[in-house]
Amino acid sequence: MDIILVGGGKLIYHLGKKLISKGHFLTIINKDRKLAEDLAREINATVVFGDATNKTVLEDAGAYKADNLVSLTQKDHNNLFICKMAMDYFGVERTTALVNNPENEELFNTLGITGIFNITDLISSIIEQSVSADDVSNLTMIEEGKLSIFQVEVSPVSEAVGKEIKDIDLPLTIVLGGIVRNGEIIIPRGGSQIKAGDKIVIISLPEEQAEAIKVFGGEE
Amino acid sequence: MFIVIIGCGRTGSLLAGNLSRSGHEVVVIEHDPESFALLPVDFSGFQIEGDAAENDILKEGKIESADLVIVSTGNDQINYLVSQMAKVNFDVPRIMVRTIDPAVEKMYENEDRVESFSQISLLAENMINKIEREGMR
Numbered sequence: 001m002d003i004i005l006v007g008g009g010k011l012i013y014h015l016g017k018k019l020i021s022k023g024h025f026l027t028i029i030n031k032d033r034k035l036a037e038d039l040a041r042e043i044n045a046t047v048v049f050g051d052a053t054n055k056t057v058l059e060d061a062g063a064y065k066a067d068n069l070v071s072l073t074q075k076d077h078n079n080l081f082i083c084k085m086a087m088d089y090f091g092v093e094r095t096t097a098l099v100n101n102p103e104n105e106e107l108f109n110t111l112g113i114t115g116i117f118n119i120t121d122l123i124s125s126i127i128e129q130s131v132s133a134d135d136v137s138n139l140t141m142i143e144e145g146k147l148s149i150f151q152v153e154v155s156p157v158s159e160a161v162g163k164e165i166k167d168i169d170l171p172l173t174i175v176l177g178g179i180v181r182n183g184e185i186i187i188p189r190g191g192s193q194i195k196a197g198d199k200i201v202i203i204s205l206p207e208e209q210a211e212a213i214k215v216f217g218g219e220e
Numbered sequence: 221m222f223i224v225i226i227g228c229g230r231t232g233s234l235l236a237g238n239l240s241r242s243g244h245e246v247v248v249i250e251h252d253p254e255s256f257a258l259l260p261v262d263f264s265g266f267q268i269e270g271d272a273a274e275n276d277i278l279k280e281g282k283i284e285s286a287d288l289v290i291v292s293t294g295n296d297q298i299n300y301l302v303s304q305m306a307k308v309n310f311d312v313p314r315i316m317v318r319t320i321d322p323a324v325e326k327m328y329e330n331e332d333r334v335e336s337f338s339q340i341s342l343l344a345e346n347m348i349n350k351i352e353r354e355g356m357r
Contacts, residue, residue, distance in 0.1 A: 053297050055323045077273060077301035081327075084300070088327060103275050104301075110308050 002066045004029065004092075006052040006082055007073035015072075016043050027061045052082045055089060063090035070096040070115075076104050083113050125206060141206070148206050149177070156196040158218030166190035174212045177201040224249065224286040226272045226302050227293035231318055231339075233258035235290060240265045247281045272302050275309060284310045292318040300327060303334055 003019060005012055006029045016039070020026055026045035029052040030036040036049035050057035052071070063069065069086040071079040076099060083095035096115030099105050105118045140149045154160060160168050165176060165188055179186040180199040186192060194200070194216075202212050221244045225236050228250035237260040240246040246265030249272045250256060256267050270277035272293070283289060289306045291299045299317050306312040315334045319325055328336035 054321075075297070077295070077297040080304070081297040081300050084327060101274070107304060107308050111304060 001025070001068055002062070003027070004058075004061050004063060004066045004069040004086070006030075006069070006071040007078075009035070011072065013039060013043065016045055020044055027066070029057060029061050053078055053085070055085060058082070058085060058090060063092060066090070066092050068092070068094040068096065072098045072117075074100065076100050080104075080108060080111070080113070083108075084111065087112060125209075146206070147203065148209055149201070149203050150209065151180075151199050151201050152213055152216045154194055154196050154198045154200060154216050155218035158194075158196070158216050160194045160216055160218075161196050163194055164190065165192050165194065168194070168215065170215060171204075171208050171211060173208050174202060174204040177203050221245070221287040222282075222285060223247070223288045223290065224278075224281050224283050226250075226289065226291045226299075227318075228255040228258060228267075229292065229294055230258065232290070232292040233260075235292065236265060237263050247286075249277060249281050273298060273305070275305065278302075278305060278310060283312060286310075286312050288312075288314045288316065290316045290318075294320065296320050296324045300324070303328075307331075307333055 001024045003024050004027045005016060008015065012028060012030070016026055016028060020043065027048060028039055028043070028045050029048045029050060030039065031049070031051045033049055036047050039045070040047040048057060048061045050060070052058060063086055066086070069083060069092050071082040073079055079097040079099070083097050086092035086095055094114045096117065097108055097113050099108060099116050099118045100120060102118055102121045105116055108116050141147070142149065176188040178201040179188050179192060180201070181195065200216050204212050223239055223244050223246050225232050225246060225248045228236065228248045232248060232250070233255070236246050236248045240263050247268060248259070248265060249268045249270060251269065251271050253269045268277065268281050270280065272278060283306060289312045291303045291306070293299055296319055299319065303315050303317045306315050313333060317328060317334060317336045319336045319338045322338050322340050325336050325338050325341065328334050
């Protein structure tokens with residue numbers, strides 16, 4: 001793939017190296033002269049020094065032949081503008097923007113940006129998970145974080161211990177995918193009883209994750 | 221009409237003063253409080269200090285009931301974001317945007333409810349018109 005990366009500070013170096021090692025063709029646009037010079041020396045990519053909100057800079061970076069443009073600057077208005085310009089002026093099909101203000105996620109989506117990194121929500125959910133339970137593992141996000149799948153170990157103090165699944169007070173949007181007990185998989189039914197030490201595989205909306213962890217992890 | 225103006229620089233303050241003088245209800249949103257000094261003394265509208273790229277600030281300016289929003293900060297990228305927020309998030313019926321780089325005009329070309337005004341293009345057009353008119357004499 002032909003990929004253009006915009007901005008991104010130090011992150012861009014590592015991201016760039018990783019993408020190149022996977023065989024993608026990379027063009028990096030950065031308006032910090034020193035960083036652009038360093039990148040040009042250290043990375044096997046085309047580096048363009050300039051402001052990507054400027055049409056001619058995007059043109060110099062070969063936007064008309066890019067498959068994907070990723071805008072990672074610290075300013076949401078620049079990320080939106082750069083992605084829209086790439087789409088409207090150069091026909092770039094996939095664009096990805098970093099979103100700092102979580103409220104902008106929906107707007108950017110509506111405006112046709114195909115990939116969105118909602119960095120604030122992402123970090124806050126990671127922080128919440130690590131403080132709310134140490135027993136949560138294997139967290140996977142589906143569709144850019146719209147659905148999460150994770151595993152939680154049932155604590156001895158959990159209100160669910162000894163109860164049948166149908167008697168546990170859970171939001172309807174939380175689905176139990178499996179129970180792991182002594183290395184065996186039990187497919188959960190309404191009548192399955194929960195025991196302390198069980199590992200429950202849960203599928204839920206990210207916003208209800210904390211609720212599920214509270215019920216089985218037994219923490220307030 | 222109820223008009224919300226984003227940005228109180230030379231353009232925003234001139235518009236705000238004239239529109240309020242001709243009887244419109246005007247709210248001006250500006251992040252730098254010192255810029256409000258540019259408003260004329262007889263300006264009778266409201267001033268809101270804050271970043272217009274935040275939904276909460278736009279709500280404070282009652283943007284959802286605006287008949288017209290004029291986006292006139294000195295930054296094309298901020299203007300684009302705010303115009304889209306007004307259109308998508310608050311369903312404003314009419315939005316006028318000032319553009320600085322004429323290359324940006326095309327971003328607004330196929331948009332309904334949003335019109336762009338480029339100071340450079342207007343200036344050039346004006347001058348050319350005058351040259352051509354005088355050439356006719």
